[in-house]
Amino acid sequence: xxxxxxxxxxxxxxxxxxxxxxxxxxxxxxxxxxxxxxxxxxxxxxxxxxxxxxxxxxxxxxxxxxxxxxxxxxxxxxxxxxxxxxxxxxxxxxxxxxxxxxxxxxxxxxxxxxxxxxxxxxxxxxxxxxxxxxxxxxxxxxxxxxxxxxxxxxxxxxxxxxxxxxxxxxxxxxxxxxxxxxxxxxxxxxxxxxxxxxxxxxxxxxxxxxxxxxxxxxxxxxxxxxxxxxxxxxxxx
Numbered sequence: 001x002x003x004x005x006x007x008x009x010x011x012x013x014x015x016x017x018x019x020x021x022x023x024x025x026x027x028x029x030x031x032x033x034x035x036x037x038x039x040x041x042x043x044x045x046x047x048x049x050x051x052x053x054x055x056x057x058x059x060x061x062x063x064x065x066x067x068x069x070x071x072x073x074x075x076x077x078x079x080x081x082x083x084x085x086x087x088x089x090x091x092x093x094x095x096x097x098x099x100x101x102x103x104x105x106x107x108x109x110x111x112x113x114x115x116x117x118x119x120x121x122x123x124x125x126x127x128x129x130x131x132x133x134x135x136x137x138x139x140x141x142x143x144x145x146x147x148x149x150x151x152x153x154x155x156x157x158x159x160x161x162x163x164x165x166x167x168x169x170x171x172x173x174x175x176x177x178x179x180x181x182x183x184x185x186x187x188x189x190x191x192x193x194x195x196x197x198x199x200x201x202x203x204x205x206x207x208x209x210x211x212x213x214x215x216x217x218x219x220x221x222x223x224x225x226x227x228x229x230x231x232x233x234x235x236x237x
Contacts, residue, residue, distance in 0.1 A: 026057035027156045028196060033174050033189040035167055038119035042183035048072070050189070051080060053172055061154045064097075066146040067174075069139060076180030080139040084118055084126035084173045088161035093151040103139050105131040108149070118173050119188055125163035126173060134177060160193060168192075 031053045036045045051069045058064040069080055095108045114124030132139040139145060162169030170190035177186040
């Protein structure tokens, strides 16, 4: 009897360890830039995601950001010139790990009054700005850049309070340049973070959902064990 229960516990051990690892995983959010904030340049951006931004907690008081510029079928060579974010409530942050460093035009800049340049009624509402090069070593299609922000109490939730405008809430925006054959050379695109995701808003199960699945499986296992009498043969499933 004891040996049988011990072997059952061993079979459960990898399962329970895996569940603990999943439930303790860091929060991850993904944002697709597919809402034109200052004119659409004659293009339907809602069905054409050109870039996405992901952020994840990376240790204590640190968040990692990855901005991906997808390859697309527009004529010419598109590039991302600026990224705007909003941190609320504000904490002093330090930036590190700019990768590839050669693509960044400067460090992250904070403006308590909000940055100009986004345009429309979203202008001067984002308080963090990151510029990228637009000539040699520009942020072209098929590239990704990443960086870390650190500050006391900083986490992914620090960037989830959206700025408001006529097109709805936005967590971030980019300045997208190099458009050819459209009514404008550039456009400002915004988006909202969703939890999980792997680019272009494809959510993955949240830790809470996985926890429910794990507990349900464990309850079914223990319930089945209790219904078995000593020496009896389990009924087939």
